[in-house]
Amino acid sequence: MFHRECGYYKTSYEADQAVLPIPVAKQGIGLFAIVFLVLIPLHSMITGIEYYVSLVSLVGITVVGALGLNILLGYTGQISIGHAAFMSVGAYTAANLAVKFGLPFYITLPLGGVMAALIGIVVGFPSLRVKGLYLAIATIAAQFIIEWVINHTPAISGGVAAAIEVERPDLFGWKLDAAVELYYFVIFFAIIAIIAATNLVRSRIGRAFIAIRDQDIAAEIIGISVFRYKLYAFAISSFFAGCTGVLYTYYLGIATYEQFQIVVSIDFLAMCIIGGLGSIIGSILGAFFITLLPTVIRIVMETIGPWFMDPSDLPTVIGQLRLIFFGGLIMLFLILEPEGLNRMWLNIRNYFRVWPFSY
């Protein structure tokens, strides 16, 4: 009801093209900033409860990966079922650099991302020739090849266990090991990722991506190098994925490839679909939704379950319910709301934009 555009007159091109064109949008972002940057960590610091900050930290890491995949899937229209593998590339690159050369996170993080981007370009080459299902299969191949290589190369994996322990991030001698410190560490990079992605998709590169998604032949005719931009899309998307892997590594203190198997790729696809393809807000909502869904189902069932069933059956039921919800929701979204949570948010916004009048 406050989201109204009327009355705000733009007098310059800059004002018209701003990321947040009207004051209420800025206020909304400010509100979120206060909640996530002040209230949630403050709650943890005052009460000593680490649960919520660690939950949001996990979501924050996921947001980075979901944004990356959405740039590829939602904006450029190229599918990748190998994104978890790119995360493991980032994770192992950073872990090796941190352990073997003692480099700090502000160097290993971008390098992990760059390494993943390079691998992503290689994996992206088939996209120049094949589309749709064929590309999906090609990227699945990438997932398994990368997994296999890490698994069988001690120089990368650090030995039989294929797990490398990494020290907590160190910021000029200040060790970020408390839950709240790690929370800020993650949220900082999540915010950078959100800002970068938002700006990327409204730039020349982003518009080229969208043109390729909508009709690649037309895009080529109007002068977009499909070859170059498809590889850009893979590189940028993999860079985000690599950074996700690095963040996981620092957050958990260990890099292990078993954590980046194909189900994780599927989870990220689900985030993009449920959140909304081709939307930044959708990626964020999708990451929240998929990460928190199991927790919410469990807590709700633990609360209301005992009213109507034997508590000792609860654990079994919760596990199955989660699977039913996960599969069911993806189907429901594909049928009822293919544009995902983002479209729901837009519907609500547009409804209140003209409220109380319907037109």
Add this chain to the structure above:
Amino acid sequence: MTFFRTLGLAAAATAGLAAMQSAQAATDKVVIGMMCDRTGPTAVTGTALCPGYHDYIALVNKNGGLPTGSGNSCEVIANEVDIEYKVPPAIDAYKGYKEQGAVLVSPFGTPMVAALVKTMEEDKMPGTSAGFGTAAAANGDKYPYMFPIAASYWSQTAAAVKFAKDAFDGDLKGKRIAYVFYDNPAGREGIPVMEHLQKKEGYELRTFGIPAPGIEAGPQVLDITRRYRADFIIAHVFGRAPAVLLKELKRAGYPMDKVIGLVWAGSEGDIAAAGGWDVAEGYNTIQFAGVGSDYPVLHEIKAMYKERGDDPPSEMDLTVYYNRGVFQAAMHVKAIGDAVKAAGTCDVTGTQVRDAMREIHDFTLGGLVPPLQMSAKDHEGGGYIRVFQVQDGKYVGVTDWYRAYRDDVLMLLEQEH
């Protein structure tokens, strides 16, 4: 509208969590964080193991809980979270346990243990990882809060070599041994021990990897039985691989009594999936908890169900995993119980439980648990295993609890650091 329903759910969830926390603030309880896999790739294990765990806890509570020594007693609460063999839910679950005041957490699965071991050490939260995680975790100096409690893959491999040696009347010289493994880090873990013992015993060794997801073992079996013509097979496989391997070995006509499987390669479920007990007749399996139904504690659990007027759960028939659940629960309860008794209050810390765990000696639970000798250094408890063989449609123990090449295993452990 789905969106509002989600909001509603989230609100209800927050309220629920708050309620849960206040409910568990009372001090006459001890909380255990129990991660479980009832869904996901390892569901076969979790669906039998977790009921065993909960049944033992229920039995302890029915018998009055854990006495503090000063007349009081503590109720044991095992909070289960199904983590689906995924890391993020495990982190989430762990942080939840911490808020609930858990004094011991049991992560499930190698990657989850890897992801949590550091955080748990920082939080001084003891944990167990029975049957997975790296062999190195047996070293209490390096991992002061993680307890494998069961024999590590290294101890199991050493024991398997000893079993093979006994099968050939104490001489392995020149014998061809095949080490079949699921091709991932956990599967490869036994190789260093095999190679080390090769120098000592003089057997021939070849390794055969079964690639993930472990549903195709035909070529490996042909290679083992026709080309290499192995005299003995040591199989470190898990997931669906054991069933596939058994089926293929049977098809190739390999004598099953010359095959020994490590701890995740021989449950009732695997044998059913391979085509039944007839297929596996003679197959040897290494176990870190007793197999079968004839243990006093299992009779007590059955009696508990009878008292309630219920039938014992069908999971009790899957004795390999069910008994492992009982074994884990018994170890957890024993450590916490000792800590509670020593402290005289239910309000114990993780470190107190850790110290109590390190003091467990010869706690056998009527033969279900190996004669573990825990210490500050040895979190594996000595690495005892027992071999059960498939005979006439059931598992029969063919050895006593034993361990082998302990010095070699310890030496390799030292080299690891």
